[in-house]
Amino acid sequence: MKYPRLEISLPKITHNTKVVVGICRKYGIEVVGVNKVSCGSFEIAQAMVNGGVEIIADSRLENLINIKDINVKKMLLRLPMISAVEEVVEYADISLNSELKTIKKISEIADRKGKVHNVVLMIDVGDLREGIFKEDDVFKIVKEIIKLKGINLLGLGTNLTCFGGVIPTEDNLGKLISLKNKIEDIYNIKLNVLSGGNSSSLHLIQKGQQIPKGINQLRLGTSLILGTIEVTNSIIQGTHRDAFRLIAEIVEIKQKPSKPIGKIVNDAFGNIPVFKDRGIRKRAICAIGKQDIDLNWMKSEDKDIIILGGSSDHLILDITDCNTNYDVGDKIIFILDYVAILKAMTSQYVNKVYLQEG
Incomplete structure (x- = not known):
């Protein structure tokens, strides 16, 4: 055999995914399987799908292209580059966005292709990575998005822990819920998704707390492949650590x-x-x-x-x-x-x- 060798247990990843999907389902939360750590591995993405996820997410278009034949929805995690919008519309069903200029370009390409592209508008609730920070700016952008052809404003999302190390709480996730309610009232639209962050948000469930009602999606990677919650440095009961x-x-x-x-x-x-x-x-x-x-x-x-x-x-x-x-x-x-x-x-x-x- 050739060395060094990385052995990857697909059954253990599938098992971990089933455990985490089962936990989240009790709270009405959809799990998006984040596959970016694997460099777009087709096999690992399929293992997550076998475990119950219906959306696979990645930060790189090249990786989404690699799994294009897996019959699930694909989400682009990293904010799209305008130069790559053609490929975004072709290979991603959903993308996370914060710039109106980019969303308008997606609209142009999607409309030309006869497609409808789903957009999750990213809101910065304090971690200071991607997302719109000022509430007034959110309303201005939403007003423009709902006019665009080829775009479906699927919902709102946020990211925590990855840059600023800010832990998800009922308070900062609650800001996302409050904003959703205001947008729906002002513009008479329905936002179907509130994407409340990554594996770090699971610590709320772990501590016996309730993830704020309304958060109905989490984008999970570490918890699926390793069975761990990073912010508490702990193992999810019943999962494998050694996949x-x-x-x-x-x-x-x-x-x-x-x-x-x-x-x-x-x-x-x-x-x-x-x-x-x-x-x-x-x-x-x-x-x-x-x-x-x-x-x-x-x-x-x-x-x-x-x-x-x-x-x-x-x-x-x-x-x-x-x-x-x-x-x-x-x-x-x-x-x-x-x-x-x-x-x-x-x-x-x-x-x-x-x-x-x-």
């Missing part, structure tokens, strides 16, 4: 000092490394590095292995305290968190293997 396992091969084992010898300056990534002197230690090097993985977002299945660090191409481990007598050519298994999965899926040097069982 992604990285397997790397040992290329060197040597007894070496634990502290480099000589004057220490910036490493290849501009950082000044700090080392604790623990004497002579047994070290292993695996054939994978920071170009392919994020060392801070992974851990070894062998709890006695210490990840010391790495360079672009090498992962350096302390195996002194291990009960296993590792040798050159042996394989080390790592469980990955979100950021490490993102880098591994993006790297062309990591072999991806989809498991149909287990």
Whole structure:
């Protein structure tokens, strides 16, 4: 087999999705399966669909094109570029938007193609990433949108945690609900979707609180692939944490000092490394590095292995305290968190293997 290898358990992703979809359904919330961490993997998107999602979302059009043959609705998460509107209308059923100029261009293209494109208007309730911040500006844009051909204003959405780290609360999500009610009253229209953020919004359910009534959609990725809620650093009961396992091969084992010898300056990534002197230690090097993985977002299945660090191409481990007598050519298994999965899926040097069982 080819290494390094990323093993992806599709049944575990399907199982996690079923669990989370079931939880959300009790609150009247539709789950949009966010597939962006996988670089548009057809197999992972299908696993989410098998778990019950009816919309697959991604930030990149290239990834939506890759899953065009899966029979579900597609949502573009990242605000559309005007230069790519033709492809947006062709490959996305829904897009998140905040700029009237872009929406007008979508209208032009959709009308020419004889299509109706669904728009979720993004509202910034405090995280300060994308979205309209001032309430008056929202009303002005809605007034213009409802005049456009080829556009269906599906509803309102917001994003929290990703940039400013602002946690979803009943108060800030409540702003979205209040705004929806005002828009419906003023313009005599119906907004069918209130998209209340990402996996971080699940913490309200976890804490036994009620997600504000009216929020009827969440865009979920981490909770489906890892069964975790990031803001509370917790695992959703009944889900699998290990759907992604990285397997790397040992290329060197040597007894070496634990502290480099000589004057220490910036490493290849501009950082000044700090080392604790623990004497002579047994070290292993695996054939994978920071170009392919994020060392801070992974851990070894062998709890006695210490990840010391790495360079672009090498992962350096302390195996002194291990009960296993590792040798050159042996394989080390790592469980990955979100950021490490993102880098591994993006790297062309990591072999991806989809498991149909287990």
